[in-house]
Amino acid sequence: MKFAFLMGTAGSGKSTLVLSLRDRISSSDVSVATLNLDPGVRWLPYSPDVDVRDYIDYDRLVEDYKLGPNGALIASVDASVSHIREMRDELDKIGADYVLVDTPGQMEIFAYRSAGRGIASALSDGNYCTVFLADSIFLSRPSDFVSILLLSYSVQARFHAPQINCISKCDLLPREIYERGLLWTEDPEFLKDDFMSEKMDLHIEISERVLEALLEIGVLGEFIFTSSNTGEGLDDLYAQIQRIHSGGEDQ
Numbered sequence: 001m002k003f004a005f006l007m008g009t010a011g012s013g014k015s016t017l018v019l020s021l022r023d024r025i026s027s028s029d030v031s032v033a034t035l036n037l038d039p040g041v042r043w044l045p046y047s048p049d050v051d052v053r054d055y056i057d058y059d060r061l062v063e064d065y066k067l068g069p070n071g072a073l074i075a076s077v078d079a080s081v082s083h084i085r086e087m088r089d090e091l092d093k094i095g096a097d098y099v100l101v102d103t104p105g106q107m108e109i110f111a112y113r114s115a116g117r118g119i120a121s122a123l124s125d126g127n128y129c130t131v132f133l134a135d136s137i138f139l140s141r142p143s144d145f146v147s148i149l150l151l152s153y154s155v156q157a158r159f160h161a162p163q164i165n166c167i168s169k170c171d172l173l174p175r176e177i178y179e180r181g182l183l184w185t186e187d188p189e190f191l192k193d194d195f196m197s198e199k200m201d202l203h204i205e206i207s208e209r210v211l212e213a214l215l216e217i218g219v220l221g222e223f224i225f226t227s228s229n230t231g232e233g234l235d236d237l238y239a240q241i242q243r244i245h246s247g248g249e250d251q
């Protein structure tokens with residue numbers, strides 16, 4: 001079983017992509033299962049095969065411990081660690097080739113807590129990749145895009161797993177922003193030039209160095225422009241997931 005953990009800021013389209021990518025993969029006669037790891041989600045656009053909400057009662061945590069929404073989410077994610085075995089057993093029974101994993105809406109609750117990485121590696125026996133969704137809204141300004149590059153890198157640094165970067169909801173992009181975004185992702189020099197000519201009031205020098213460091217590390221890499229609405233990029237995304245898993249990480 002090969003796992004892909006979808007991560008990205010709240011509203012970046014993770015849950016919707018689980019649905020559209022599941023449909024894309026299963027249309028090629030490959031079996032795929034979905035796992036929801038968001039204990040607090042009220043509604044999902046798909047019906048998960050395995051669901052952390054069957055094990056964790058978010059509302060009960062709110063009531064019993066008088067927690068606010070964020071505290072309850074943190075407690076829920078931490079508590080889900082003790083149900084990894086059961087969720088894995090459920091997945092083993094399904095026996096799908098791929099498992100698409102939906103993570104909590106607010107990514108910091110999963111991506112930046114040790115529970116997140118622990119869950120990812122234990123559930124998958126280390127056989128996973130991360131898919132980072134950069135909401136297309138972050139293509140509006142060069143500095144916005146640099147900030148999402150930082151976020152992407154921070155996820156990669158925490159999970160130490162092969163990562164695929166996507167610009168999600170790309171159907172929402174006006175043509176000129178889409179094309180400029182393509183240039184940025186294909187050639188760092190375009191991004192650097194646009195970034196330097198953007199009028200910014202704070203710490204341009206520091207930001208420039210941060211950008212250079214990011215480019216040096218190779219964070220820009222390849223971005224796939226995806227849309228769950230039009231299906232754009234889903235073939236590429238699936239091909240990348242296959243490539244990673246056939247590249248030796250999935251023994």
Ligand SMILES: Nc1nc2c(ncn2[C@@H]2O[C@H](COP(=O)(O)OP(=O)(O)O)[C@@H](O)[C@H]2O)c(=O)[nH]1
Nearest residue numbers: 010011012013014015016105169172227228229
């Ligand atoms: N236009 C457009 N909207 C999308 C796309 N993917 C998701 N959305 C919408 O964005 C909102 C947030 O999506 P959701 O999947 O719940 O994001 P999540 O918080 O990352 O799981 C919802 O209203 C979706 O309908 C897309 O590819 N295109």
Ligand SMILES: [Mg+2]
Nearest residue numbers: 014015104105
């Ligand atoms: Mg979601």
